[in-house]
Amino acid sequence: MSLGEGSGRPSIADDKAQWLSEKANWIRLSAMSMTNHAKLGHTGGDLSSADILATLYLGQILNVDPNKPLLQERDRFVMSKGHCSGAFYSTLAARGFFPIEQLKTFMEPLSMLNGHPDRNKLPGVEANTGPLGHGLPIAVGMALAARMRNEAWRVFVLVGDGELQEGSNWEAAMCAQQYSLDNLIVIVDRNRIQQGDFTESTIRMEPLMDRWTAFGFAVQQLDGHDHLALHQAFSSVPLEKGKPSCFIATTIKGKGVSFAENKPAWHHGVPTEEQLEIAQRELGVEATW
Amino acid sequence: MVGPVEAEKGELQKPQMSDCRDAYASMLENLAEQDARVCVVINDSLSSAKMKDFKTKYPLRFINVGIAEQNMVGVGNGLANGGMVPYLCGASCFLTARAMEQVKVDLAYSKANVRICGMSSGMAYGQLGPTHHSIEDIAWTRILPNLTVIVPADDVETAAVMRYSLHHEGPMFIRISRIPVPRVHRDEYEFRLGKAVKLRDGSDVTIITNGVLVSRALDAASLLEQEGKSARVLNMSTIKPLDEEAIVDAARSTRGIVTAEEGLAAGGLGGAVAEVLALRHPTPMRILGLQDVFAPTGSAEFLLQHFNLTATGMRDAALNLIAERT
Ligand SMILES: Cc1ncc(C[n+]2csc(CCOP(=O)(O)OP(=O)(O)O)c2C)c(N)n1
Numbered sequence A: 001m002s003l004g005e006g007s008g009r010p011s012i013a014d015d016k017a018q019w020l021s022e023k024a025n026w027i028r029l030s031a032m033s034m035t036n037h038a039k040l041g042h043t044g045g046d047l048s049s050a051d052i053l054a055t056l057y058l059g060q061i062l063n064v065d066p067n068k069p070l071l072q073e074r075d076r077f078v079m080s081k082g083h084c085s086g087a088f089y090s091t092l093a094a095r096g097f098f099p100i101e102q103l104k105t106f107m108e109p110l111s112m113l114n115g116h117p118d119r120n121k122l123p124g125v126e127a128n129t130g131p132l133g134h135g136l137p138i139a140v141g142m143a144l145a146a147r148m149r150n151e152a153w154r155v156f157v158l159v160g161d162g163e164l165q166e167g168s169n170w171e172a173a174m175c176a177q178q179y180s181l182d183n184l185i186v187i188v189d190r191n192r193i194q195q196g197d198f199t200e201s202t203i204r205m206e207p208l209m210d211r212w213t214a215f216g217f218a219v220q221q222l223d224g225h226d227h228l229a230l231h232q233a234f235s236s237v238p239l240e241k242g243k244p245s246c247f248i249a250t251t252i253k254g255k256g257v258s259f260a261e262n263k264p265a266w267h268h269g270v271p272t273e274e275q276l277e278i279a280q281r282e283l284g285v286e287a288t289w
Numbered sequence B: 001m002v003g004p005v006e007a008e009k010g011e012l013q014k015p016q017m018s019d020c021r022d023a024y025a026s027m028l029e030n031l032a033e034q035d036a037r038v039c040v041v042i043n044d045s046l047s048s049a050k051m052k053d054f055k056t057k058y059p060l061r062f063i064n065v066g067i068a069e070q071n072m073v074g075v076g077n078g079l080a081n082g083g084m085v086p087y088l089c090g091a092s093c094f095l096t097a098r099a100m101e102q103v104k105v106d107l108a109y110s111k112a113n114v115r116i117c118g119m120s121s122g123m124a125y126g127q128l129g130p131t132h133h134s135i136e137d138i139a140w141t142r143i144l145p146n147l148t149v150i151v152p153a154d155d156v157e158t159a160a161v162m163r164y165s166l167h168h169e170g171p172m173f174i175r176i177s178r179i180p181v182p183r184v185h186r187d188e189y190e191f192r193l194g195k196a197v198k199l200r201d202g203s204d205v206t207i208i209t210n211g212v213l214v215s216r217a218l219d220a221a222s223l224l225e226q227e228g229k230s231a232r233v234l235n236m237s238t239i240k241p242l243d244e245e246a247i248v249d250a251a252r253s254t255r256g257i258v259t260a261e262e263g264l265a266a267g268g269l270g271g272a273v274a275e276v277l278a279l280r281h282p283t284p285m286r287i288l289g290l291q292d293v294f295a296p297t298g299s300a301e302f303l304l305q306h307f308n309l310t311a312t313g314m315r316d317a318a319l320n321l322i323a324e325r326t
């Protein structure tokens, strides 16, 4: 992951990318520790989305202030794949929205860290998600509000690829096109796996790029684990003036942990103590918390 | 009313806990073997709806629509129209909440011969939280004309309801938990639609409940016995059509009714019982359930305790009612 001399990409420096990759792996291990602790969680999708989340929150893409989480002109991020709360909470904690210590209470009785995010409990959470197909309509509403108020903030929304089987996404997409919402950025975590199987052997999603294009989005496919590429892409929105942007981030479900990579069973697999140790070694992360 | 099926001590074997999803899944395979019209639709819910074996045995009668519940219910209507008997199997929260208009129009209004098997209802999903809880489903479904609503209490009743469902005319919502429950019915139990099951007779108060709370109600009756109070226990597994006669009879002979449900207290079983009593035999009641709140974080068992949906919770409500009456 190095930015070759003269590649000409306007981007973050090598050391920053290295730092982001370390942070993303910290998020991965933290999420797995939470799942190990709670004996519940969604390891596969936590791991596939860690680099995207790290880039958005720790790579200074999102204009948010953990000390003033409700500032009107903040950028909004909607975690539509709310089942990946392990990665999402770890990212919010790493960004300073609440103490990292609090991650230990994941799913414990009366915890603020519910299995799926609750905006009334946790600062930094914008939308209560969990049932798939809610995030994009909410994000469209947010983008419309920014437009009505003539404010410059943007709305980023992360959706799962299986999640896109919900029709509500496509209703929202048509609305985004109609209102030329170029302040809306959809990121698809394209890990090709849903709950029970691979997407393409359940309800196929291809040709995904063509679908988004047909729905009026400016679309770009990229490596969802390449921090430089992610950072550059998220820094250059809208991809096209007057159009909502869609990034199809090619990812590996379970990324970074050999036994979980690309295995449907790890959608909600719970790591044992031993597996957690292997993960820690493979991710090269010091203990998390 | 059926019964009384006595559940005297010693007659039932030591409670062995079971997940009602196992009984539903194996009975569904039996039905498919008997009747070539039986088919299954899932929403990426292969393991949560325990449909792996069904899929292997009957691949041509098995459809996975993906994560798309509104489509799923519409497809159910179409399959029924085309001469099949579809069972829609997935998490209760999504099958009802997400697809409610399809349930209303495509199933209830249309009188389509479709069965919804709503899995892991109530608060069975525990820590996954209110998005995944299905504490509203009884209120939503029981008000719909033409829709039959059933909440089985154990593995025996789940199998019996599934067996019954094959020949039922019209749409059904069957609520199936994943919380392990002890057996409260005998092996030879036969389900009768719209008939409450009197699991224990009593004269001071009646506890009316269903689903995972039935065994707790029986425990509550034992606790009440220790207090010198005699409690009747009715398993109201059919919410719709409701056994009004059993309710009125209980009100007449025990003069007080405690209902308990794994869901919102408003609009559910307690509400249904109250509607009957208000019109036919006004009687003091206690309605146990979630009182206008979404649940906090916690396991299913933690939440049942938190909301007093326990034997002691039911006992205390009954004692309180009896004390106020005298
Ligand atoms: C409406 C709805 N139906 C079903 C589910 C159950 N469910 C939770 S995660 C999941 C699979 C999601 O797959 P994908 O969107 O690809 O997420 P990822 O691979 O990133 O984990 C399913 C079916 C749900 N949460 N919401």
Ligand SMILES: [Mg+2]
Pocket (backbone or CB within 6 Å): A160, A161, A162, A189, A190, A191, A192, A193, A194
């Ligand atoms: Mg996926």
